[in-house]
Amino acid sequence: MTDRPIRVLLAEDQGMLRGALALLLGMEDDIEVVAQVGAGDTILDAALAHRPDVALLDIELPGKSGLDAAADLRARVPDCRVLILTTFGRPGYLRRAMEAGATGFLVKDGPVEELAAAIRRVLADETVVDPALATAALSAGPNPLTTRESDALKASADGATVADIATRLHLSESTVRNYLSSAIGKTGTRNRTEALREARRQGWL
Amino acid sequence: MTDRPIRVLLAEDQGMLRGALALLLGMEDDIEVVAQVGAGDTILDAALAHRPDVALLDIELPGKSGLDAAADLRARVPDCRVLILTTFGRPGYLRRAMEAGATGFLVKDGPVEELAAAIRRVLADETVVDPALATAALSAGPNPLTTRESDALKASADGATVADIATRLHLSESTVRNYLSSAIGKTGTRNRTEALREARRQGWL
DNA sequence: CGCGGCCCGTGACATTTGTCCTGCCGAACT
DNA sequence: AGTTCGGCAGGACAAATGTCACGGGCCGCG
Structure with missing residues (x-):
């Protein structure tokens, strides 16, 4: 497996977490973090400039929501898979993430080890979602608010x-x-x- | 410098951040993470069991606030320095942290590199606080609420x-x-x- | 001792909030 | 052509909220 490494874009506003994840992912030999951003409205530009294979996006971001950014990416950088990484496993978030074209949805609880594994699975076009959360999202029904x-x-x-x-x-x-x-x-x-x-x-x- | 490593206790509820920080800190050769906890009411027990040199505490924790836990530690494990690590640099938090006997106060923005450095400085009994935040805390005055x-x-x-x-x-x-x-x-x-x-x-x- | 602060309570009052009903408009679908 | 749904608005009313003035008790401090 001496393929070219997986190019990852990391969007997360909390500096310490962003830095820590970037360092850890960088230590995997098949993963390279090619861009780090802390604001939602800089995601698209960074992706256009660095052409990542996977974009790891937080949802609550200054400037623009990670969900909106995901939709932008699907339209403008279709080769890039989107993996959402969020604090809260809200049913509506998962639903919206899928509608925006995300391939995976991870919550910030749970072990770091999951992260690299999820990135590899997402790259192989496997959908990665916590099953319990998925059923919760389904049973909750859609957003009734106008x-x-x-x-x-x-x-x-x-x-x-x-x-x-x-x-x-x-x-x-x-x-x-x-x-x-x-x-x-x-x-x-x-x-x-x-x-x-x-x-x-x-x-x- | 082949001293015995600095023993660190890590209290942080967000699993991914906790795991990431533990891994990163563990890679420093003079630092050893001897305990990780995700709830405030388990901090004291873990500290009594593992006798850390430095306790790295989040403030918003389930069970018991990191500030309350800090006060417990000062009383029951006085050799252990407390370093607060929090999302928000609220003036009142800093004030209360100092009153609870913390030696340092870090916010989760800013680079990860700061963290190991802060741990070493805290161990040397240096107070580590962002100067801008410190003046804000002073000028804000004390809590007027009963x-x-x-x-x-x-x-x-x-x-x-x-x-x-x-x-x-x-x-x-x-x-x-x-x-x-x-x-x-x-x-x-x-x-x-x-x-x-x-x-x-x-x-x- | 008197004084002030915090605790706890009441009653009266003005304002804000939430509900319900009515109506008009345009778009979408049948 | 009719129906439904969302956006927008007004009026009337009940309920919740916020303000104020006023009590009492307790404690600590000069």
């Missing part, structure tokens, strides 16, 4: 009042209250805060 | 209603509203959600 309901929920995250949200979204206060009320109903919760938590838990935001 | 105000804020975190909080804290609803109102005043915010965010940002919870 675009604007999600917007209103997101905008309410930092404790903004209805008036604040209305300004931010260029809407009337009545409309905002309607969206929030509807989101509360769909999540089966009692107020915005609970609705926001539940929507996040499901990976709907 | 115990009960903090309790009420924490209990409101998941979207609980006043009635819920009152039940959880064995208080009357009026009292809860007073505490929340007071916390909102002290944080200079407009509602609980903002107050909670601000209190967290300052590291007051």
